[in-house]
Amino acid sequence: MKKLPIGIFDSGLGGLTVQREIALALPYEDTIYLGDTAHVPYGTKSVQTVTRYSKRIAEFLSEKGIKLLVVACNTASAYALDELRKTLDIPVIGVIDPGAQMAVASTKTMRVGVIGTEGTVRSGAYFDAIKAHNVKVSVFFKACPLFVPLAEEGMLDNKIAALTASHYLGYFKEHPVDTVVLGCTHYPLLKEAITKALGRNVTLIDSAEATAIEVRELLSKEELLRTEVEKEGDSDRIGSHKFYVTDSPERFIQVGRHFLGDTLAEAELVDLGG
Amino acid sequence: MKKLPIGIFDSGLGGLTVQREIALALPYEDTIYLGDTAHVPYGTKSVQTVTRYSKRIAEFLSEKGIKLLVVACNTASAYALDELRKTLDIPVIGVIDPGAQMAVASTKTMRVGVIGTEGTVRSGAYFDAIKAHNVKVSVFFKACPLFVPLAEEGMLDNKIAALTASHYLGYFKEHPVDTVVLGCTHYPLLKEAITKALGRNVTLIDSAEATAIEVRELLSKEELLRTEVEKEGDSDRIGSHKFYVTDSPERFIQVGRHFLGDTLAEAELVDLGG
Numbered sequence: 001m002k003k004l005p006i007g008i009f010d011s012g013l014g015g016l017t018v019q020r021e022i023a024l025a026l027p028y029e030d031t032i033y034l035g036d037t038a039h040v041p042y043g044t045k046s047v048q049t050v051t052r053y054s055k056r057i058a059e060f061l062s063e064k065g066i067k068l069l070v071v072a073c074n075t076a077s078a079y080a081l082d083e084l085r086k087t088l089d090i091p092v093i094g095v096i097d098p099g100a101q102m103a104v105a106s107t108k109t110m111r112v113g114v115i116g117t118e119g120t121v122r123s124g125a126y127f128d129a130i131k132a133h134n135v136k137v138s139v140f141f142k143a144c145p146l147f148v149p150l151a152e153e154g155m156l157d158n159k160i161a162a163l164t165a166s167h168y169l170g171y172f173k174e175h176p177v178d179t180v181v182l183g184c185t186h187y188p189l190l191k192e193a194i195t196k197a198l199g200r201n202v203t204l205i206d207s208a209e210a211t212a213i214e215v216r217e218l219l220s221k222e223e224l225l226r227t228e229v230e231k232e233g234d235s236d237r238i239g240s241h242k243f244y245v246t247d248s249p250e251r252f253i254q255v256g257r258h259f260l261g262d263t264l265a266e267a268e269l270v271d272l273g274g
Numbered sequence: 275m276k277k278l279p280i281g282i283f284d285s286g287l288g289g290l291t292v293q294r295e296i297a298l299a300l301p302y303e304d305t306i307y308l309g310d311t312a313h314v315p316y317g318t319k320s321v322q323t324v325t326r327y328s329k330r331i332a333e334f335l336s337e338k339g340i341k342l343l344v345v346a347c348n349t350a351s352a353y354a355l356d357e358l359r360k361t362l363d364i365p366v367i368g369v370i371d372p373g374a375q376m377a378v379a380s381t382k383t384m385r386v387g388v389i390g391t392e393g394t395v396r397s398g399a400y401f402d403a404i405k406a407h408n409v410k411v412s413v414f415f416k417a418c419p420l421f422v423p424l425a426e427e428g429m430l431d432n433k434i435a436a437l438t439a440s441h442y443l444g445y446f447k448e449h450p451v452d453t454v455v456l457g458c459t460h461y462p463l464l465k466e467a468i469t470k471a472l473g474r475n476v477t478l479i480d481s482a483e484a485t486a487i488e489v490r491e492l493l494s495k496e497e498l499l500r501t502e503v504e505k506e507g508d509s510d511r512i513g514s515h516k517f518y519v520t521d522s523p524e525r526f527i528q529v530g531r532h533f534l535g536d537t538l539a540e541a542e543l544v545d546l547g548g
Binding site (some may be wrong): 009035038039040044045046048049118145146148149150152153155160163164167247248251252273 | 318320433459521
């Protein structure tokens with residue numbers, strides 16, 4: 001069981017920020033990543049549709065054999081996490097609760113902002129998760145639909161990114177917060193532009209980092225964590241990483257390099273139907 | 275046969291610009307529109323995937339009974355038109371050839387620009403179509419991936435739209451053209467911003483208008499056109515319009531109002547599988 005990889009999925013590329021943090025935090029773990037590029041994006045789609053896609057992917061990854069499933073997509077975490085937990089007999093971690101927990105730990109003014117896709121914002125999942133950790137924290141939401149295409153275009157810190165960030169994040173001038181959760185896995189790529197728009201006094205919570213920490217804690221608690229000590233006969237062994245996509249790998253690899261650099265050399269096309 | 279509606283499909287909302295032009299040009303025709311909102315966008319997806327989606331939709335609309343199919347999506351027209359023509363026994367019109375033909379008729383400098391999604395630009399379909407009408411016309415392409423999310427956000431003529439238009443269309447300063455084809459059905463919504471970036475001397479070709487003209491000509495030639503004269507016993511009869519979507523109708527109706535105004539009141543959810 002311990003030797004099985006960690007399964008990770010996202011609607012497309014965004015979850016690569018989570019994959020990267022997991023690989024950094026847990027260098028001896030293998031990972032299998034699926035990007036549902038035939039259906040990307042999830043952020044504007046309905047609960048029913050996103051849940052259907054998520055279940056099919058979870059099934060695919062389970063059949064490959066994984067010890068833990070990470071839902072590295074905020075929209076899928078918001079919509080499908082409970083359903084996936086019901087269906088699977090391995091632990092399932094989403095990106096929302098770790099980010100919510102870290103935000104609650106960070107805020108001093110008890111006022112937290114959450115930015116994400118339309119779906120994530122509308123779902124109220126961050127509201128529930130933050131309130132579950134501390135009911136006294138007030139939560140302010142802003143959907144930023146242009147951030148994903150900006151990140152995928154590689155427009156990370158130009159004038160268009162700056163203007164778009166000011167446009168959306170101006171909301172937090174009227175609703176001041178001291179902590180903002182990057183509630184979409186693409187957003188860490190736009191950290192610079194977001195920081196400039198919000199000001200240096202606002203702490204950004206990167207759900208990818210928070211999720212990697214949660215994954216480490218859970219594996220450790222369940223005694224499923226692979227460590228250097230165990231090396232398993234192979235003294236130079238570090239984790240290996242496999243990538244699957246549901247649409248042509250070409251664009252995934254090309255744009256994925258904004259996220260992972262040249263380590264993303266290969267991705268295999270799978271047909272999950274639909 | 276003449277009384278059957280015209281079938282129209284698109285990956286999502288963009289094709290509504292085509293539906294609108296058809297309804298304006300042919301007020302006595304009924305239309306059935308399908309927006310494949312469970313899979314939107316097509317512009318970044320592969321030939322195989324877009325063709326699979328298109329065939330399934332064509333089948334659905336054919337079963338409803340239509341006299342003509344309009345592929346109101348540039349990417350699907352670029353990728354799947356030949357395949358659909360092979361499969362269906364009714365005429366199939368795409369948006370690329372009408373736009374290409376109108377561009378060739380418009381250009382005086384024999385230099386035409388085409389802007390569209392990554393998929394449309396990469397496909398070379400406009401290049402082939404323009405060259406087929408006049409081999410002497412030079413064609414210059416620029417993909418503008420942020421235009422679709424801008425249009426769907428309703429950011430049609432603000433500073434972000436202006437800056438983004440300048441960013442992409444600066445390309446035509448180095449490669450001057452006198453005519454630019456709006457090679458994506460969303461782009462007519464951004465006409466103002468595009469015109470400002472290109473300058474008033476450049477003629478914009480709206481494929482939606484060009485396609486509506488082509489539809490009228492084809493129906494007329496095939497003696498399938500419904501006209502006022504025929505009124506069919508109902509003296510006030512004008513065309514009725516039905517909308518289907520593959521994901522939740524809510525967002526389609528809400529954002530679709532940027533395209534059609536309040537006439538878009540209803541859309542029915544259908545499950546095409548996948």
